[in-house]
Amino acid sequence: MRSTGYSNLSTEEILLPVRPLYVALTLLAALLLNLMPLTGWVLVLRPDFVALALLYWGIHQPRKVGFLPAWLLGLAVDVAEGSLFGQHALAYSVMMFSAIALHRRVAMFGVRHQMLHVLAILLLTQVIVLAVRAASGDEYPGWWYFVSSVIGALLWPVARFLFTIPLRARRDPDEV
């Protein structure tokens, strides 16, 4: 049996360097997923893919992905959703801040504990949107509003797996 304390560090793969084009492509894919035409309860369950992708890059590449992409994508999400202009920009900026501030800490944990961090950050993002809407006179939509954060946190391992597929080093055929 492996010792639990260092298992995460020892199993961390060595990945290829991330190219900016790859980051841009993943963010575009996340935006496309956010734009999917959905109705009813699927819409309630739908996680914020853009937030999840930004969070991944904020935690893993804090030097490459900063506030500007988060802010611009926030504006795009605001236009697509027809919500107040700037509410997601603000929420994603704060999310990016917490991701970059916590990135060393989060990397020390295993997947399950990382999910808890992600859940907290996603909930914070939604609370900011809620606060902005409350300030402009809207009502609390209901507890189901926060379900999408929980789904987003549950998708964290999947996101981690998908994001690293193109970054894994090709297995050297000469290696035994």
Added chain:
Amino acid sequence: MEYTPPPFFKRGPSLLARLSFYALLSLVLLYADARFHYMEGLRKAIGVVLYPLQRIVEVPGEMISGIGGFFVNQSFLQRENERLARQNLLNAGLLQIQQEVISENSHLRRLLDMKERAVPTSIAAEILYFGRDPFSRKIIIDKGSSHKVEEGSAVVDDTGLIGQVNRAFPWTAEIALITDREQLVPVEVVRNGLRAAVYGTGYDGALDLRFMPVNADIENGDVLVTSGIDGVYPVGLPVAVVSNIERNAAYPFARITCTPAAGVNRHRQVLVLSRLAPLPEYPPAQQKKSKPRKSRRDG
């Protein structure tokens, strides 16, 4: 000599400084949008950039429905065709009667020297997707300002009023449903012509008829249609049916809940009605009140 770190460790402004910059920028945008609606131009520009992405995302759904349509059996189509033909015949009959009524109405109005009612033209559109903002009730349709969809026009389906065009982008338009919390529709009761206003509740399938006195003549099942006195909605579009009335003498107003006549959850096709001719201007305010203010400004 002051100590500076070697350029090797330079990271630009601190994290907190960057956060404050972007947060402040967002707050300025929020304030300008919520209070003054300054951001419509920028919003439209971003909407144009997003449009191709929205169309790309539509493709898988369209493909699936296309494949589904391929396997529809003939008997189903035949049945539907028969039903539609029957309905068409029925509608044609009603339309003939209506033509006569319209001509008679315009004749009578001319006799009485009243303004003629404008007949709105309509633009057929399809629902692209439902708004994802959980705080409001909105839909996005596939016709925009390039198809002459104007902001403020009424949107209907085959059974009644759905909502109003909120924002017109070049190729899409955002429609605020009548169930949206900020929507208000002036209506009248068909049975007795009583005028009232219907407010959205923020929930699907429920509207509020507010500020009606406890003894107002309203019954369950009353049909509400647009009254047209606002100059926005054409006259006589079905809006809702009264579904529940609570009369409590402790409150000045009755609690009246209605069910919307139209539902966006059934069909994808909607009609955008063109805006009516603007109403005549309000009569000017009395001259006496404005005089002292004028003199103060002059002096």
